[in-house]
Amino acid sequence: MTSGPISEIETELAKLPPAVLEAYHDANATVKESFGEEEIGLWAKEGLTIGTQTVRSWESAIEYYNVSPEVSKFLSFPSFMQWARCGTYLAQDSPTLAVSFFKSSVSIVPNLRPQYIPRWAGLGRSLYKGTWKSSTLAAKFFEVSPDLVRNLPFWDVEVFASLIEALSYKSYDVAGECLVLGRDVLPAMGREREPFLAMSRALIDTSWREVKTCLELVPRALQQVDEAQTGRFLKLGERLAKVGLRDTSRFLSDGTQALSKVPQGSQGYILDLCDALVVITPDAVPPFLRSLDDVLNRITVSQLDSWFQHGAKLLQDNPESGIAFFKIESNTSEAMLETLSSSLELDRVKSILRLYCRALSGAGLEIYDTQELVQRNIGWIDEDMASTDGTKVFLPPVVDHYPNKQDNFSWFKVVSTHQVAHLEFGSFEYDFEKAATQFEDRRHAAEEQMLERKSAERAAAKAAYELGAQQLASANEVDADMSAGFEDPNDLSRVRTFTDIGRFLEIFENTRLGFDIFTVLEDCRLDYRIKVEYPGIKAASGRVQTETLANRPRIEDMPLQQGLVELLIHMSLDQFQDLPVAKDYKEAAEMLSSILHELRNSEANVEDTAEATLRAYEVISRVPNEQEEEDDFEEQDLEEPGDFSEEEYESLVDQLQAGMDASADGGDGESYESPDPVDYRGDFKPEMVQLMTKLQADDGEQGEAQPMTQEMLEQLLQESPEMELDAEQGDVDSDMAQFAQNIMKEAGTPPPNSEPGEGYGPLLNDDEAGGELEAREPETYVYDEWDFRANDYKPRWCIVKEKTVEEGDPAFYQESLKTYSALANHIRRQFELIMPETMRKTYRLVDGEDIDLNAAIEAWADLHMGVPPDEKIYWHRNRNEREVAVVFLLDMSASTAEAIDEGRQTVDDRDAPDDPVEYMVWLRRRREGLVRRNYKRIIDLEKEGTTLLINALESIGDTYGIYGFSGYGRENVEFYVIKDIEEGFSDKVKKRIDKITPLHATRMGAAIRHAATKLENQTAKTKIMFLISDGRPQDRGYSREGVEKEYAVHDTHMALVEARRKEIIPFCLTVDKAGHDYLKSMCGDMGYEVLADIWSLPERLPMLYRQLTANNRG
């Protein structure tokens, strides 16, 4: 046993203090179990080496022997020796270090890969700088290592150690404290650890004292900041630290504070903003965060953007003022918050206003913000002006005219009431031939005159042209182009009369003046009507008018003609007193007032406005457009001008004409310019509206009159004063062609969910010519299709292919139920309530099938006792047997892939551009995605709804089938089986639900017919077909001549009617908000519902079904 080397070593050991040998012997017994003989020797020898390194290293050796038995259990011998040697090196430098190394080894070895041991030892060693303090630090490191290693990946330990080392150059004490703090704090971090360490590292160079504070603060930060955002938050800290921000800890605490208070889900957005600030001036970040809480108390997160952008701009120009801005120590900032906090965003009140407008107009109006209108590029260009195109009302996105929300809302109301008034009181229904109520008919005569004038002009032009051509010809300089012949400018009149308004405006020589007058007078008529019909908003609209008046230009400053138009505007805004009128034209002003007063009458219609315009035009156009001296004006009171009289009017016009003729320099006046628009009245474009309506109507019933070509449209647009106005403002690119195309597109209103170019092929003439089809393959069926023009079926027109949906993951089903667990339970309960008490006897009834014996005997006994008996002595078998078979048809068209919230964008952080300006743009876009973060598609909701429904249906035992439909063309109507009506509910069905995906188009008719066939074979008493769609039916060739959308609607209607003939009750549910218009004709008197809120689909679907069947009695 006692071989030479060992005893030698033991002898050597004995020279050291006796405790060493003691320890050696104690350990030896255990170590023997792990090591071989030779190994024991090496082991023992290493201890000796350790013990003899320095004077005091025997202490290390004792520790070495002490822990050896424990350590040897975890390490193979080579690793063990490696470990031991690490200790030896450490002992060389500092025995204390080696002692702590060995001590902590016991607990570290089980958790650390053997190959890391030297690195770990090295970490400790690196902290030792030969001083007493450093050795304490290094020892401490070994002390805390077990905890660190147990909880962190080793590289994090390394990073942390190097951080401590770096810190130790500044202060050993702080480094030591941080070491301990780190042990406590770091393990709790997840992914944030890395950014945190990076941030701390960055801090050391700039403000190392912060590190400790940060370590103290970070746990709280982690609790209060969204888990997903902590990483970014700390990364931000790192960036700040790197650029030399001093009080990072302050940032950390303020940031935590601020982020903890922002509304859920917007922390990311706030961090975006911070990131943007870092790019500009990092110093601005802490003040921004500090103010944030205060700011968000006053404005909403979505409003924050404009406040922030403003500050950011300031910051770029002048950091000082920018920072003051973010500290809210500047007036600009304060004022902006003031405005923002009272401003009202359209989005917030859109739905209320939509219903309000619908109520007033009785039409299915939609509300959009004006930007949308401008983007369509169909003639409206002003983003701040409200408008309407007859089916939609456009309102500015934000109102901040007043210091409180209430007033701003009133403004919205005034503006939308005015826009709706155009519809309600018929501005767009102008009919050239319809009689006015207040005026005699003058327009026909005027039109005659105009035509005469034009033909005279034409003759003159022709003569001039011929003369020119002759001259040219005689000069022998005939240009090829010039001989192209004379173009008749009058040809256009035919185009212009395409709309009634166009025809009317054509009368005026100065169309712009005519149109301006028409606009003012019509607005005046409407404002008066509104005042009469809606006295409730008189106060609000009165205020708006007064304010508008205050901002109108002075009449005295304008040339006469424009001044008179302005006078009309003043009067239309209810100012009749103290109006400045040029002395020479007092009668003209009075005449205008009396014309205008005729329109302040509830009976007046738009034709009256037109007649009034004719008269006002005749007056105003005979006044020279010259600047008059201020002294020549006189304040007039035009409140009661007296009734309008045609005679007086005519004599006035004659008089003015005479005046014109007299002054030889008649044409010398300034050229006429349109007045400033009246903001709250918005943009009035009757010609455009009539045009679009007409184009749309023509689209529906072709054949009549020749259709409008793009060229004609362009021509027409160029002529229209509505366009001229805008061109003047310099925004319409003369790209009329594009413009006309947009309008035609708009008028054609392609189905909202059609995406041309997505591979559906051109929606042009199609397989109209094709013949009957035959179902050759199995699982295919042929159906007729209804052609409403022919008023007959197209025989064997569609092939329906029945397919079973693939099986996917059943998790979707479970997940949905979990997401909606509360709702699912509720629905189930509701369904159970209607569960039939099939064939259950009910006793003690006043009437029933037979005598309830028990009750009868009791009654008999009572009778004999002379007590009035209970008369409930019958029993009855409940016949409320519920026999319902239902088929659900899900729309699986491509459009169901549409995300429910538009404008979303899932941009990754990494795409962030470096350029600050681009960054802002990027940020804004990103934010839109972040604020609404639900990226569900319509089909997802359909699926969830189906899940809930199945869950509920299973509880009441109705027979049901669930099918999806889609397809491409009439030969390919795909009919997907999710659960066949005969099939039981199983995991397969669950799996199939997962695989419901948006596919192609929607040929509803054929799908309905096929579903009806399935239902027809059911024996249930009540049969229901439930159709869930997201838009109009449409498919390649599912139209007539490729354009008539009506075809699809009619065919679908017919299919539904057929179903009803088979005693099936059809019900359509759509999520298409624009669904009312076609659903009415599609469903007729059959039930349908348009879901106002798509999100409610999963909830609404089962409820509707319940309602639909709840009263199925006997």
Add this chain to the structure above:
Amino acid sequence: MVEASPETEAHFTEYAIEEFLVRDEPYYRPIGDEIELFTAAYRQHIPVLLKGPTGCGKTRFVEYMAWQLGRPLAVVKEQGNELKEGEIRVPLVTIACHEDLTASDLVGRYLLDANGTRWIDGPMTRAVKAGAILYLDEVVEARKDTTVLIHPLTDHRRILPIEKTGSIIEADDRFLLCVSYNPGYQSALKDLKHSTRQRFISIEFNYPPPDIETEIIQRESGCTKEHADALAKLGDKIRNLEEHGLQEGASTRLLIYAGRLMSEGIPPRRASQVAIVWTLTDDPELQRSIEEVSSSIFE
């Protein structure tokens, strides 16, 4: 209007159901030719189906017709239960139908008393015997077996077979069946069966046009012309919201209620809020929208 003799000691007047006569002229403002149609149908023994939304005046119309048909021409009416010369009895039996209304509720049943059983006629039987106008309000609500009961009454036979007593009652000459029905319900199963439907002539009711509605509101509620006018306008606007979230528009009845509150001095906006807005919907957004309309219309 539809009650009699306020002179009596008691605070109420009790009639046997088939004795109830509409004594005073109920206010009814005809909109089309419905009075002529109903009179003709009555003379020709053709049952009448009144279709229309809630609160548009169907019930009032029937009351009016009962009064009108019972009124002899050129006889001055007086209070009292005695029939005047030339007056005929056209009692009005109104039954509001509900889901649990059984056939025996209508026809009658045996009751137990000390001496055994006693047959009690149901309201329908009584009406048939007495020659009344039997008005089944909201007939779709009734159980389907009850609707079958009316079949023999509504064709040429005009009989009411009573299974339990084994008898058949021939209807009095003056008897007329009249049912009402609101097609606005979306529940597909609450529909009248065709076999039932086709036994009636149908008179469609709708909300009156604004000017007539104004007249009605003013007359019924006693509010000012301006208020009545505004209420009619409000009603019209609210009805525009049907299908845009509102299940049914504001009925004339509701408008009258609002008018009544106004005539009691309740401020118009408040009156329309409690009588119309809150009654019509629980949806806060819709409420707000309707209130905005109301605040535009009322000062």
